[in-house]
Amino acid sequence: MxxxxxxxxxxxxxxxxxxxxxxxxxxxxxxxxxxxxxxxxxxxxxxxxxxxxxxxxxxxxxxxxxxxxxxxxxxxxxxxxxxxxxxxxxxxxxxxxxxxxxxxxxxxxxxxxxxxxxxxxxxxxxxxxxxxxxxxxxxxxxxxxxxxxxxxxxxxxxxLSDLMVDGYHAWGQFYNSFMNNIMIKVQINGEQKNLSVGQAINLRSHPSEEVRKESHYALEDTWKENAELFAKILNHIAGFRLQVYKKHGLDNVIQESLIKNRMKEKTLDAMWSVISKFKDPFADYLNQKAKINGHKKMKSFNFWAPITTENQKIEYEDAVNFVLEHFGEFGTELEKFSRKAFSEGWIEAEDRANKSAVAFCSGFPLSKESRVFMTFGGTITDVLTLAHELGHAFHNEAMKSIHGMNKQYPMCIAETASTFSEMIILDVAIQKAKSTNEKLFLLDEKLKRSVMNFMNIHSRFLFEKKFYEERKEGIVSSSRLNEIMQEAIDEGYDGSLDNPSLHSWVWTPHYYITQSPFYNFPYSFGYLFALSLFAKAKEKGKGFEKSYLNLLRNSGSMCTEDLVMKHLGEDITSEAFWKKGIELCIKDVDEFIKLTSS
The missing domain is CATH 1.20.140.70 (Oligopeptidase f, N-terminal domain)
Structure with missing residues (x-):
């Protein structure tokens, strides 16, 4: 055949x-x-x-x-x-x-x-x-x-509507256009290459520390060269938003995002409180991995480094088959939909220059289709990105029969289906690992997700909150933005990250999205919520897919607390809900340290 x-x-x-x-x-x-x-x-x-x-x-x-x-x-x-x-x-x-x-x-x-x-x-x-x-x-x-x-x-x-076209959204569009046209000069094996931002960022998971380090500093140099321009863009976006808040009598900079996420502040506080209390195990994971790499502390350019030489290069065809096989073990609808997406040309994955750096999924509600965009570089990270964006597409598929008034679901739920799809791939792959090295490789990739959601996303939230509070008093300089970023990373990572990118505020596109402030905590929410869904799925087997589809269909017509209560019977304003999800991730840390110690 x-x-x-x-x-x-x-x-x-x-x-x-x-x-x-x-x-x-x-x-x-x-x-x-x-x-x-x-x-x-x-x-x-x-x-x-x-x-x-x-x-x-x-x-x-x-x-x-x-x-x-x-x-x-x-x-x-x-x-x-x-x-x-x-x-x-x-x-x-x-x-x-x-x-x-x-x-x-x-x-x-x-x-x-x-x-x-x-x-x-x-x-x-x-x-x-x-x-x-x-x-x-x-x-x-x-x-x-x-x-x-x-x-x-x-x-x-x-x-206000007139001003938003040229004085607000235009800044966000300018950021995207400018970022997409930047080329990064990187030395790889003695050869200088001109790479898009996306291609350079993909080198974070290169097996060679020298290449990872070279890419990291090449990107940092580029951000430094353009820091003043990016600071101006960010300040103008934030300044406009704060003027709108002032007109509305809003003082809490998080309120707009809470409204858009249909979430109570009590829920957000409960989530961050639990995450803050349970950072030690993930700091232990970072320290253990740093030790394996020959360092006392985790270098930021080594975070995405592969822990073993297993599965270093994955061909696109193998990746697609891998995703389809494991989606099929969860449910027939997800597998059938994904096969359709591949067969009908809904996926853009070619690794080439002059593409956007950001992976995404776009829904086309009129034709009831989606399109997935990414740059496939042949790593397990790319496989997970593929699964992640297909999860978004599956959410669109679930909503295709819903009236346009009820299609708009909040950001925190938007990240649930995508994260859930990632977990399907990682969990089954870990179970089927043929060797300790392969299992360790996949477990490491899973733990990176936990660190990103409990530490990195937390640092982004802390940065944005502090930045907006200071922006109320006037323009925040690029040097001060670096200082705020340093403070946020130190707290978010519990002091366990060395040599971080203080210009993260430049290359993190979420800060420049004019439609949605604080597009950070929805990722952590979606991750922990997806963990709860995944636990239910493992308990109920393929029969859970029907309930899962109903949850996705309801996601545009219920507040977040009611949605979770209806489909999981859980109170998300309680710390107990979030603790259960994090405890599952702590077990991964224990397994990782056990395997690497032996």
Missing amino acids: SETKYRQVWNLDSLFIGGSESSQLLDHIRHLEIEISEFEEKTNSFNVPQKINESINVAILIDYIGDIRTNISQANSFITCLLAQNPKDRQAIILQGKITTINTRFEFTLKKVKNTLVKIDYHLWECLLNTDVLTNYKFILNEWREDVETNLSDEEQNL
């Missing part, structure tokens, strides 16, 4: 033929503009409902909102893919600007709808939500009523 070959370059023409010059895409954008205009007209004539039979008027607006969101997402995802595969695609950059303008018009009009709905008499509001045409949107509509942005007048909202 001949081996199956998997293409490494995705198929975008099945979405819109012709890339950034696509006439289909232009038609789609023109249709969007017409739809937005109709939505604006409907909104302008929409008055505060006075009777229960006016629920149909609200339902009509909801249909517009769902359709427009779907169409914007379809176009925006396509343009994101174009710029990822070719950051210098000028036409795609122009189209991105158009979609940003359209989305700003949409969000502004949506705010007007919210402002009208919030004026409805409370008793009538409850009656409206229980009508047949609105009951499925009860959670979202109640969320709208509590939207903090409704404090602004229409005039203020209009001004």
